[in-house]
Amino acid sequence: MGVAPAKVSQPVTQYVIRRILYLFPVLIGVSLITFVLMRMIPGDVAQVALGTNANEESLSEFRTAYGLNEPLFDWKPPFGQYGQWVGGLLKGDFGKSYYYRTEVRDDLAQRLPVTLELMIMAMAVMIVLAIPAGIIAGVRPNTPLDLITRTTAVFGLSIPVFWLGTLFMMLPAIWFNWMAPTGHISFFHDPLGNLQQFILPSLALGIPGAAGIMRLTRSSVLEVLRQDYVRTAWSKGLRQRTIVWRHVLKNGLIPIVTVIGLQMGGLLGGAVIVERIFTLPGVGYFTFQSILSRDYLGVQAVVVLAAVVYVFINLAVDIAYVWLDPRIRYV
Amino acid sequence: MATEVQAIEAWHTLPENRMWVATFLMRLRHHPLGMLGLIGVILFLLLAVFGRWIAPYSPTEQSSALMQSPTLSHPFGTDTLGRDIFSRVIRATPIELRVGLVSVFTGVGLAMVVGLVSGYLGGVVDAIMQRIIDAWLAFPPLVLLLIINSVLGTSTRSLIIALVIGTIPWTSRIIRGTVLAEKNNTYIEAARVIGASRRRIMFRHILPQIVAPIIVIISIAIPAISLLGAALSFLGLGLPPPTPSWGADVSGEAVTYMRNAPWMAIFPGAALSLYVLSFNLLGDAMRDIFDPRLRGSGSMR
Numbered sequence: 001m002g003v004a005p006a007k008v009s010q011p012v013t014q015y016v017i018r019r020i021l022y023l024f025p026v027l028i029g030v031s032l033i034t035f036v037l038m039r040m041i042p043g044d045v046a047q048v049a050l051g052t053n054a055n056e057e058s059l060s061e062f063r064t065a066y067g068l069n070e071p072l073f074d075w076k077p078p079f080g081q082y083g084q085w086v087g088g089l090l091k092g093d094f095g096k097s098y099y100y101r102t103e104v105r106d107d108l109a110q111r112l113p114v115t116l117e118l119m120i121m122a123m124a125v126m127i128v129l130a131i132p133a134g135i136i137a138g139v140r141p142n143t144p145l146d147l148i149t150r151t152t153a154v155f156g157l158s159i160p161v162f163w164l165g166t167l168f169m170m171l172p173a174i175w176f177n178w179m180a181p182t183g184h185i186s187f188f189h190d191p192l193g194n195l196q197q198f199i200l201p202s203l204a205l206g207i208p209g210a211a212g213i214m215r216l217t218r219s220s221v222l223e224v225l226r227q228d229y230v231r232t233a234w235s236k237g238l239r240q241r242t243i244v245w246r247h248v249l250k251n252g253l254i255p256i257v258t259v260i261g262l263q264m265g266g267l268l269g270g271a272v273i274v275e276r277i278f279t280l281p282g283v284g285y286f287t288f289q290s291i292l293s294r295d296y297l298g299v300q301a302v303v304v305l306a307a308v309v310y311v312f313i314n315l316a317v318d319i320a321y322v323w324l325d326p327r328i329r330y331v
Numbered sequence: 332m333a334t335e336v337q338a339i340e341a342w343h344t345l346p347e348n349r350m351w352v353a354t355f356l357m358r359l360r361h362h363p364l365g366m367l368g369l370i371g372v373i374l375f376l377l378l379a380v381f382g383r384w385i386a387p388y389s390p391t392e393q394s395s396a397l398m399q400s401p402t403l404s405h406p407f408g409t410d411t412l413g414r415d416i417f418s419r420v421i422r423a424t425p426i427e428l429r430v431g432l433v434s435v436f437t438g439v440g441l442a443m444v445v446g447l448v449s450g451y452l453g454g455v456v457d458a459i460m461q462r463i464i465d466a467w468l469a470f471p472p473l474v475l476l477l478i479i480n481s482v483l484g485t486s487t488r489s490l491i492i493a494l495v496i497g498t499i500p501w502t503s504r505i506i507r508g509t510v511l512a513e514k515n516n517t518y519i520e521a522a523r524v525i526g527a528s529r530r531r532i533m534f535r536h537i538l539p540q541i542v543a544p545i546i547v548i549i550s551i552a553i554p555a556i557s558l559l560g561a562a563l564s565f566l567g568l569g570l571p572p573p574t575p576s577w578g579a580d581v582s583g584e585a586v587t588y589m590r591n592a593p594w595m596a597i598f599p600g601a602a603l604s605l606y607v608l609s610f611n612l613l614g615d616a617m618r619d620i621f622d623p624r625l626r627g628s629g630s631m632r
Binding site: 026029034038040041151154159160161162163166167265268270276287288 | 566
């Protein structure tokens, strides 16, 4: 009789469960902080929404209509303004904008395609520019080509998005008397007009990110090239192209994909700037306007949605790591 | 993540003796780009100190020469209020430096305490602190700072507070990682055995060992936080007018009149880019020197 095999523990499952449980405090924290911070902004919502000429009667009417007189927090149902808001969120109801008098959900649904297209195109810019350059630099470190790519990358990292965006807006206007069309053009109605509109904003948003990704790709490739299995591949006489494409990239790209995924939050911040410069009616610009006009529910919706996306990408990445790389242990 | 790994590994190569500033400068000779960065940083520091004597006009002095193109008397032209852009760019230097350095040093200082306490104590304290940091990191960074600055109102002080809040979460994460790597060493055990208090172990034993990664973090944070602060000013929620600011001066009228007076947006932005570039080049060299294994690689922040 052999020794009974040691009971296989299930750290991965446990780890996944714990990570999912972590989502709750994080999302509660984000929603609470946003809720409280927005209400700490000086200024009266009703006054901002109705204008300075509004009389006391219509102001108080407005406050009652939007539930602004109710306590922020309450132990009894409906648990104050916070409880009502969270309850609505769970049912997919984001509440009504004070300023536009529209459903926040509709506002977002209308603006989301603009920001998503901007982000996807910016990511495409990053990938197309950064990954080939990073691989070339990593495969041939310390050559002139590597030096040129790296120097370009430092420059790219140092240019502020808002300045790059302003230059991209300004220079074609001065040189070619050409301006990107304003007002959103849907890709499905006019693909060419849509691309004309999005190409410069995406470049402005993507180039600084590309610089970071390029440097990461380079160091990741360098790192993998040092591994034993790559040396084995060399010694069994594989061609360099095969080694780079089949062996190095497979492992080297994992951290890069991660970082691209986690840059979503940063891209939303960049979208605030770029959409403002190019007057694109997207979520970024909406967020900015909502902060200025104390439109609590709009800002709260955007922040909570962004946090949900961030948290789930994070979770997916971490779980993928555990499954992909058995060397990673989670305690 | 990449930053974390680099920072953890950086401390292995910190010169044993305490002359590491001298050692750093010695090694910097082999980094032409890092040298360039150091020169740039020194130039900006000199500009900050002596700018008031270099700038030909007051940064807020208005004149009737509205939106004049660059000439000898106004090398960078004038803006819509007839203010000399060259003088504004120069006089913005000490303000930007103060905002950037104060925010980063305060932020990293607080992050150090958070990282040490969370990493060394572990357990419930660590779990609670890290969930707070998780929530903090889940905010889109610029949006959080925009909200905070709307709460505090636009002033230099509230910009610094917002930037400190933007610095703490990710820097404390990295510092916690280095503390975790350090705390299982034998010398920590020895200190515990002879009865050193937890505070003493954290601040007298662990802290000196993680100086190198902290320097690396600071070198990453200064350019990153400067860009963030400038973006806030660009959006009108950073430095209040009429303060000269490389971020705010690119926006507003500069955009409205960009066809007629492009110099209004070009020069402040170029100054900011050069400033951030200098700190990035110097920071890269610092990382290379403290961590030769990852030579030339950068971080994501």
